[in-house]
Amino acid sequence: MSERRYVITFGCPDRTGIVARISSFLADAGGWIVEAAYHTDPDTGWFFTRQEVRADSLPYDVDQLRARFGEVASSLSAESNWRVEDTAVRRRVVILVSKDGHCLYDLLGRVASGELDVDVRAVIGNHETLADITRAHGIPFHHVPFPREDPAARSASVEGGGGRGAGHKAAAFAEVRKLVEEHDPHAIVLARFMQILPPELCAAWAGRAINIHHSFLPSFIGARPYHQAHRRGVKLIGATCHYVTADLDAGPIIEQDVIRVDHGDTVPDLVRKGRDIEKITLARGLRWHLEDRVLVHGNRTVVF
């Protein structure tokens, strides 16, 4: 995928002639479309498209293309629902972790092998467990300790209230935010981060913060989903890669997968088996996000 491309993603109210308008615009400029996908949602009457064009087939640089395509988008009432990206810009990623390393190991392995050609700018952990492996890959690791949750403090913080822990946590999140935002990342990956982002971070990172939840959402929202799954006696467990929103585990879903379990599996077995689908589901979702394949519409995603 080293060939340079411009990627157009676009959404607008459906009407006759949208495809013709966009494709004629590209054809008139000599644009060689390498990949094109279209979708119309009959429920909302919304039209979506994603186009990959060979950069060398167009007489424009990306800014010029953006300016000219903007006119097309305007004429189709797309408002701000479109983007033009350049694959020559290496995607910047920051990863947030806690103690569990399977997702981080997996992502670093993909980056090291060149499978995932991104620039991991930093890994931030609320524990130091994963510092060594991160640094072995030549990536900076930042340790930002979070106050240990005690049950009383937790219920207080759910109430929006304070207490000592809440103040420390806010400071920790402020530190995380600072460390993240200096890289202006295309994706902030919560690779089993285990901390609930405060609403202001959800807002600041909207459409860029990607979480992996260790259940087949909307089942087993919140804490200890494998314990919940074991108690319910399900025959498959799942993992869900989704955009983070202020509503816990309820953001737009990018990808999900499941694996079969049976009565012989204890909670630790579920945890172990689940890791494999967590890491793979996260990697798939992240790749699609970074390739500009995911268009969010309300609480649903179109994945081209």
Add this chain to the structure above:
Amino acid sequence: MSERRYVITFGCPDRTGIVARISSFLADAGGWIVEAAYHTDPDTGWFFTRQEVRADSLPYDVDQLRARFGEVASSLSAESNWRVEDTAVRRRVVILVSKDGHCLYDLLGRVASGELDVDVRAVIGNHETLADITRAHGIPFHHVPFPREDPAARSASVEGGGGRGAGHKAAAFAEVRKLVEEHDPHAIVLARFMQILPPELCAAWAGRAINIHHSFLPSFIGARPYHQAHRRGVKLIGATCHYVTADLDAGPIIEQDVIRVDHGDTVPDLVRKGRDIEKITLARGLRWHLEDRVLVHGNRTVVF
């Protein structure tokens, strides 16, 4: 599977020597074990086993085996947690349906081809839609109309209250119960029956009433799960075969499966794709139940 077998299912508190006790009992009588499965649940300290023995290898008929094995079971404090079944007894099944025929068609096809060697004694429908196909298979069809649900009546009946509809519905369920119980069925299959069984029927048919719910439980309990799934934007839809209990869609799960969907799938697409996993998940669960492979323990199942 025409070879006659006795099937022992058994559960008791775990301790040393259970396997030896049971297997020695069988070996001493010359019992040829064709299939054996064991499971110990570390959380509850409960031991489970299922044994298939060639009937002709034992000097007992099934009643004698039951009497003698009862002593073994007693000595292991199994109380009533064991059964001895004879595969020569053809399993009796009654199927409850509404308008959607895919599960019924599928079951009838399996019976007609001999794959599912059971005696379908009757099909009961709250509509007549599926009368013809049932009778084409030489099986009696009973039409028991149910009052149309109107929203007011529904909320009333949820309150445990009454109203005209509730009375009619109770009468309809009484009729269904009479029609079912005259066959003393090993399984009552709710093959997309779409009516919520009243608590007294759940109790009367406990461990024998098997439902197929068109979602990956515990997601999307209750009405219109495909609509719920579409709204949430999930990337897989599921089906769950479970025992019916008074707690709606919360009974012990026998089997689940899923199928991939994407943004292009409308609700009718989900309904169509879901049918395939519904019918197959139901058929698998029913087979296991009728082969005495499912042991219920609390709200979970062991499937041997």
Add this chain to the structure above:
Amino acid sequence: MSERRYVITFGCPDRTGIVARISSFLADAGGWIVEAAYHTDPDTGWFFTRQEVRADSLPYDVDQLRARFGEVASSLSAESNWRVEDTAVRRRVVILVSKDGHCLYDLLGRVASGELDVDVRAVIGNHETLADITRAHGIPFHHVPFPREDPAARSASVEGGGGRGAGHKAAAFAEVRKLVEEHDPHAIVLARFMQILPPELCAAWAGRAINIHHSFLPSFIGARPYHQAHRRGVKLIGATCHYVTADLDAGPIIEQDVIRVDHGDTVPDLVRKGRDIEKITLARGLRWHLEDRVLVHGNRTVVF
């Protein structure tokens, strides 16, 4: 899908401006595109598209659309690699069977419920086993007996030679051909037909004869694939829906699926478990074929 649509499928050597050319043609005539898919194969440099247009949005009937689109196709060097179909034409299907009924039952159930809105004109069997169920659905059943294969005759016929059996078989195939072709079917479905079509029928029905093979091709080509699978000790078994060509089990694959098995599964268990994926894989493949979603290119398919 009751709304009438025209379906355009199209392939040509890739170049700049194809999408613009086609979509402008449609847009200029007021065509409302309901679904559109594009694919470019980088290996062969071939471009493919499929477009669904609302019939009432165009001022043409299907013949007029065909004539006008033909000019577009010509200008893009598509030669004969395009079609315009009208969803108002109910698809005609003939099904060939032997003794195993699971695929036939499944298809008939889908037709009866309206899920598969096609016109099954006839079922032809080399045994009478499935005559009753066919006729219960109001569909004509034709019994065309085939000579029993004896090993000597078989090896002779493989040699291109003759013998008594070969002559009878040719006569039987001639009879099948006559019965099939009087319906001019859009699809001839080999629903576990178990007879190898002679080359002249493969040619006559090219692109319309659809087979379900009970293995994950290219593994286990030919006879008794479940026996082969069992001997090899595979951990998954599969089914493959493909177009029939003169090269046994080597035609373009439309769809495949698998199911997990383990050491406890005997050959009859594989046969039983395999049926579920056979019937579902066949039904999926057939639906896509009848919706003009499958474009064949060499020995591969594009499924839109």
Add this chain to the structure above:
Amino acid sequence: MSERRYVITFGCPDRTGIVARISSFLADAGGWIVEAAYHTDPDTGWFFTRQEVRADSLPYDVDQLRARFGEVASSLSAESNWRVEDTAVRRRVVILVSKDGHCLYDLLGRVASGELDVDVRAVIGNHETLADITRAHGIPFHHVPFPREDPAARSASVEGGGGRGAGHKAAAFAEVRKLVEEHDPHAIVLARFMQILPPELCAAWAGRAINIHHSFLPSFIGARPYHQAHRRGVKLIGATCHYVTADLDAGPIIEQDVIRVDHGDTVPDLVRKGRDIEKITLARGLRWHLEDRVLVHGNRTVVF
């Protein structure tokens, strides 16, 4: 799983009373069976079992248990088809690699996190590509260069013949063998090693050398399976974890898995998607092998 256990695996010709004999032997010594599985193969009339017993429940050390159980095994004509292993012995593993790192990264990640509690004694590569990541985990890496394969030499070596390359390759394999055998490993993992083991190494490492082949065997044996799969136009690709035998890619299968692909996937896409199932299938198979869950019988495996 830190609790110490003895693991008995056992096979013998089936007869009445085997379970009773083994379980009574254990029960008489106070053995607490934590996990037990049985299987009888009706085709070969062979009986298999695997038992996990709490070490502290028995009055024997592992050698004493082995000696006493040996008498039981003898009396059941098991000959050498049984083993008694001690989970307190940490399993030794040597990994062979080439340039592709995804399987190695995955295994190292599992070891680092404690999920796979084994002792990776060495990694041996015919390229140096993976030296750094290996050493970052504190594991010795040995580089053993192999002569580049030239087509002429290859066909010669297939003939059992020689040529310059063949001699160098034999020397390289001798070096690999020495490096492997000094660790007396429980498993030699070919983690995309890309070199075909010579027959004498297959023999020396029989039942311990585990390969991951990047296809759903028996499809696409040999070189470049993803190219073969792409050419055939399959709709699923697979991976197979199997014991290495002298017959290329034909050894007993431990585990297989598949992933869906479509017409849009190029060969590099297949390679990328396939990696995820390769690494997970290998990890599963290796775990089962090291937990003594895999019993080989002829060319098939029983996986308990």
